[in-house]
Amino acid sequence: MSVEKLSVSLDGTLLDFVAQYQKSHQVRSKSEVVARALTLLREHELEGQYAGALEEWHTSGDAERWDALPAVDPGGDPDAAR
Secondary structure, three states: OOOOOOOOOOEEEEEEEHHHHHHHHHOOOOHHHHHHHHHHHHHHHHHHHHHHHHHHHHHOEEEEEEHHHOOOOOOOOOOOOO
16 A cells, blocks of 8 residues: 655644544554544445435336346256245
């Protein structure tokens, strides 16, 4: 993984939180605290995108068409019950 240096300006409240989090969670550096926060933010964004895609899939009618297809069991029996 390539690492680049980034300068970030934060207000005192956020700086205090970063320092407190670093100490209470035994995180090696403030950079790691910020990286954890950004990872959570990215995951949150992805959850929203996946939820939107699932909603679009359900409202498009594709879900009903998919559910109407016959199930195939892992053994290859197309007549196996779902």
